[in-house]
Amino acid sequence: MPNSKQPGKLPRKLSIHKMIPNLITLTAMAAGMSSVKFAIAGRWEAAVIAIVVAAFMDAFDGAAARLLKAQSKLGAELDSFSDFLCFGVAPALVLYLWSLQDHARWGWPVALIFAMSVALRLSRFNIVADEKEKDPTASKHFTGVPSPLGAGLAILPMIVSFQVDDQTAAIVRHYNVIEAWSMIVAAMMVSHIPTFSSKQIRIPYKMKVPALAAFGILIAGIINLTWLTLTLMGVVYLLSLPFGVRHQARQEKAQQDGKPSGDDDGEE
Numbered sequence: 001m002p003n004s005k006q007p008g009k010l011p012r013k014l015s016i017h018k019m020i021p022n023l024i025t026l027t028a029m030a031a032g033m034s035s036v037k038f039a040i041a042g043r044w045e046a047a048v049i050a051i052v053v054a055a056f057m058d059a060f061d062g063a064a065a066r067l068l069k070a071q072s073k074l075g076a077e078l079d080s081f082s083d084f085l086c087f088g089v090a091p092a093l094v095l096y097l098w099s100l101q102d103h104a105r106w107g108w109p110v111a112l113i114f115a116m117s118v119a120l121r122l123s124r125f126n127i128v129a130d131e132k133e134k135d136p137t138a139s140k141h142f143t144g145v146p147s148p149l150g151a152g153l154a155i156l157p158m159i160v161s162f163q164v165d166d167q168t169a170a171i172v173r174h175y176n177v178i179e180a181w182s183m184i185v186a187a188m189m190v191s192h193i194p195t196f197s198s199k200q201i202r203i204p205y206k207m208k209v210p211a212l213a214a215f216g217i218l219i220a221g222i223i224n225l226t227w228l229t230l231t232l233m234g235v236v237y238l239l240s241l242p243f244g245v246r247h248q249a250r251q252e253k254a255q256q257d258g259k260p261s262g263d264d265d266g267e268e
Contacts, residue, residue: 021064021071022078024061025057025075028053039098047098051090052230055152076126083147086148088119088151089115091151096111100182110178113182114182114186121146121150128143142195143192144188145191149237162227188241194247
């Protein structure tokens with residue numbers, strides 16, 4: 001039987017560090033799955049923390065892939081599946097077990113619609129990402145609320161309920177409130193609202209140390225004042241949405257006028 005291997009050719013090997021981004025993605029997926037397990041057990045705070053951990057992992061896997069030059073088709077596909085699980089299926093099931101199951105008629109349809117909205121958001125993102133690879137001059141803003149942030153906004157009522165008295169928590173937890181809020185978040189994800197992308201953030205070199213200090217304060221807040229910090233992050237993001245629309249409008253006007261949009265101000 002002929003030998004299929006060419007003589008003298010070493011088998012292809014993969015460096016371990018090239019696998020780090022995929023390992024981060026699998027860790028995020030494990031956190032998303034664990035959030036459902038915690039919700040089934042009624043451990044609501046642990047369920048929320050697991051989704052937050054998945055969101056942080058998702059923020060770093062792409063950066064790790066670019067830093068290590070380990071981008072691959074496998075990694076991109078794995079990331080999409082992980083995002084749908086962690087930010088579509090998991091929040092929908094957690095919210096259903098926490099509140100929506102009390103409404104026999106509309107609870108489950110609302111959970112389904114939220115998960116489907118995340119799937120649509122991710123599908124559109126993948127298409128836009130392919131277009132941006134072909135056209136590097138394409139806009140760097142996001143269209144609609146990204147799925148990790150959408151998941152965070154969806155569970156925001158749960159986070160608020162952990163900080164208030166029982167009577168207020170019962171109001172926040174009511175299925176009518178959760179249904180309405182889930183539909184609003186789902187609509188924001190599939191909408192064409194321009195939202196800020198991390199690629200648009202430009203920090204002057206002299207502000208590097210203060211920026212790192214601010215990040216350290218944020219991490220300390222998440223560790224010591226978890227629910228308050230996460231609530232403030234959600235509120236700040238919601239308040240930033242109108243500025244994203246305004247910024248994109250200015251960019252489009254500047255392009256029409258043939259003037260630079262000013263995205264690179266302060267970059268050195």
